[in-house]
Each structure stands twice: as structure tokens, then as C-alpha cells.
Amino acid sequence: xxxxxxxxxxxxxxxxxxxxxxxxxxxxxxxxxxxxxxxxxxxxxxxxxxxxxxxxxxxxxxxxxxxxxxxxxxxxxxxxxxxxxxxxxxxxxxxxxxxxxxxxxxxxxxxxxxxxxx
Amino acid sequence: xxxxxxxxxxxxxxxxxxxxxxxxxxxxxxxxxxxxxxxxxxxxxxxxxxxxxxxxxxxxxxxxxxxxxxxxxxxxxxxxxxxxxxxxxxxxxxxxxxxxxxxxxxxxxxxxxxxxxx
DNA sequence: CAGACACTTGAACAACTGATGAACCAGCGC
DNA sequence: GCGCTGGTTCATCAGTTGTTCAAGTGTCTG
Numbered sequence: 001x002x003x004x005x006x007x008x009x010x011x012x013x014x015x016x017x018x019x020x021x022x023x024x025x026x027x028x029x030x031x032x033x034x035x036x037x038x039x040x041x042x043x044x045x046x047x048x049x050x051x052x053x054x055x056x057x058x059x060x061x062x063x064x065x066x067x068x069x070x071x072x073x074x075x076x077x078x079x080x081x082x083x084x085x086x087x088x089x090x091x092x093x094x095x096x097x098x099x100x101x102x103x104x105x106x107x108x109x110x111x112x113x114x115x116x117x118x
Numbered sequence: 119x120x121x122x123x124x125x126x127x128x129x130x131x132x133x134x135x136x137x138x139x140x141x142x143x144x145x146x147x148x149x150x151x152x153x154x155x156x157x158x159x160x161x162x163x164x165x166x167x168x169x170x171x172x173x174x175x176x177x178x179x180x181x182x183x184x185x186x187x188x189x190x191x192x193x194x195x196x197x198x199x200x201x202x203x204x205x206x207x208x209x210x211x212x213x214x215x216x217x218x219x220x221x222x223x224x225x226x227x228x229x230x231x232x233x234x235x236x
Numbered sequence: 237c238a239g240a241c242a243c244t245t246g247a248a249c250a251a252c253t254g255a256t257g258a259a260c261c262a263g264c265g266c
Numbered sequence: 267g268c269g270c271t272g273g274t275t276c277a278t279c280a281g282t283t284g285t286t287c288a289a290g291t292g293t294c295t296g
Contacts, residue, residue: 019181023166023228025159031231032159039154040254041147048141057273063137070255072274077254082234091263091272101230110141112219113149116200158284175243188285190244195284209242209293 037081038109043074047097047106050084056092155199156227161192165215165224168202174210 038044046060055063061071075095078084083102087094097103156162164178173181179189193213196202201220205212215221 023232027228027232028162028166029159030234031227032157032162034157034231035153035162035227036157036253039150039152039157041143041150042254044146044150044153048146058271067256068273069257069275073254073256076274088263093273109149109153110145113152114141114145116148154283160284176241185286186243187245187287190242191285194244206293211243 034081034083037077037083040074043078044106044110046071046074046078047083047102048110050095050097051103051106054087054094054096056089056094058092060095152199152201155195155201158192161196162224162228164189164192164196165201165220166228168213168215169221169224172205172212172214174207174212176210178213 038047042064045064049055049060049063057068057071057075060075061068064071075084075086079086082098084095085098087096097106156165160182163182167173167178167181175186175189175193178193179186182189193202193204197204197213200216202213203216205214215224
């Protein structure tokens with residue numbers, strides 16, 4: 001390791017003169033963070049349900065058969081990435097997908113995946 | 119818990135009669151798995167570079183300043199999700215994005231993230 | 237075939253993530 | 267006010283993930 005100052009080109013191999021990474025690290029990190037939030041089955045199911053209609057935490061908890069705390073944590077993660085929005089109505093807190101772009105992304109991803117699984 | 123036969127509706131709150139989760143668990147799991155692969159900065163940078171042109175492992179390692187093993191592992195993850203394809207040419211192994219759909223997804227995500235970070 | 241180069245795989249270890257119960261806010265009804 | 271229900275946050279704990287070194291595979295060259 002270390003050293004590596006004189007890196008010669010191999011026969012039929014040009015060294016990568018240009019560095020193709022053009023987006024700022026912050027941007028890539030941000031995008032990765034969103035993908036990470038989407039990269040969990042339970043959270044994806046939440047989004048899938050919210051893509052149909054607005055639902056409150058109790059509903060989502062009941063549908064998935066899990067505790068309020070668990071669902072709330074998942075929603076927290078999704079909200080931190082700007083994927084869902086919340087709204088108060090009396091004692092209930094209703095969640096929805098943040099915008100149509102998110103809805104399209106979810107639908108697109110699931111349809112694409114359903115083709116591959118067959 | 120358990121039982122839950124007599125679930126009464128709250129005042130202004132209809133219970134979710136229909137279960138909006140329509141895709142098979144396998145499909146959701148598959149989609150989540152792809153997102154999980156995308157949800158890592160280092161892997162996303164790899165994809166970003168591969169979106170520009172085909173590169174071999176050594177190139178990617180040199181560009182990111184990391185070991186061959188590290189890069190190879192990352193590519194392995196991406197390949198397991200069908201995001202990249204590989205091709206042998208002599209001693210080198212060249213990687214590319216699997217298809218145009220992946221390329222579009224990467225570009226789309228990064229551009230969207232760059233708007234939000236501003 | 238031996239030896240170098242380009243990569244891959246396996247295992248071990250550190251870092252992170254998600255689930256869960258307890259404690260803690262926020263409305264509503266009594 | 268008090269209790270009750272709906273949600274959130276905190277802290278802990280188990281499971282997962284990513285990185286790294288070492289050893290293995292494959293390919294070209296001498």
C-alpha cells in the first residue's frame with residue numbers, strides 16, 4: 001500500500017483522465033439518504049398504503065398489526081426525508097405522501113419490481 | 119392484543135375497511151432491496167461514474183482512492199440487485215449500468231437532490 | 237509452468253439500524 | 267382539574283451492514 005506515485009498505464013487500458021463524479025458530495029449523500037429511507041420493506045408498505053389515501057397512525061398500526069410506537073418511528077424516518085407530510089385533526093395525526101413525485105416513484109418502483117419477480 | 123374482534127369506530131374516524139396494500143410481499147421486498155443498494159453514498163458514487171462510461175474496477179478504485187476489495191464488494195452488491203452488468207476484457211473487468219432505466223433513475227435522483235440542497 | 241496482475245470471495249470486526257417498552261406531550265370528555 | 271386515548275420521543279438491545287485483510291480464482295507474459 002502507500003507509495004503508488006508512478007501509476008503506469010496498462011497495455012490496452014487508458015487511465016481515467018477525467019473524474020466523472022460531478023455532483024457535490026452533499027447532493028449524493030442526500031440522495032442516498034432518501035434511498036436508504038425507501039430501502040426497508042416495512043416503510044415501503046407504509047408508503048404504499050399512503051399512496052392510496054391519507055391514513056392516521058392508528059390505522060397504519062392496525063393494518064400492519066404492529067404497535068403505535070413502531071409505526072411512528074417509521075413515519076418519523078420517512079418524514080425526515082421529506083417523503084411524507086403530516087396533519088393534525090383532533091386527536092389523530094394523518095399522514096400523506098409529500099407530493100406526486102414521491103407517489104410516482106413508489107408506484108414506478110413497485111411495478112418495475114413486480115415485473116421482475118413475475 | 120390478539121382478539122380484536124369488536125373494533126369500534128372513533129367519533130370522526132372511519133376504520134380502514136379496505137387494506138390498501140396490494141403488491142405481494144415479495145415484490146415489496148424486492149423493491150426495498152434495490153433501494154437499499156442505492157442507499158449508500160459510496161455505491162451511489164460508483165453508479166454516478168458508471169453512468170458516464172464503462173469503467174473497470176481498478177479505475178473506480180483509483181478514482182475513489184480505495185482498495186480493490188472494497189470497490190469490488192460494492193459492485194457485488196449492485197450486481198446482486200441487477201443495477202450493473204460486468205464484462206471481461208483480458209485481465210480487466212468492466213462494469214456498466216444494467217440498462218437505461220437505471221441510468222435515468224440515478225440521474226433523476228441526483229438532480230432532484232441537487233435542487234433540494236441548492 | 238511460474239509469476240505478476242486484476243479481481244473476487246470469506247471471515248472478522250466495527251458501525252449502524254430497526255424494534256420495542258417506558259416515559260412523556262397533546263387533545264377530548266367528564 | 268382528572269383521566270383517557272392517540273402519538274411521539276428516549277433508551278436499550280438484537281440484528282444487519284460495510285470495511286478490511288487474507289487467501290483464492292482467472293488471465294496474460296515470459
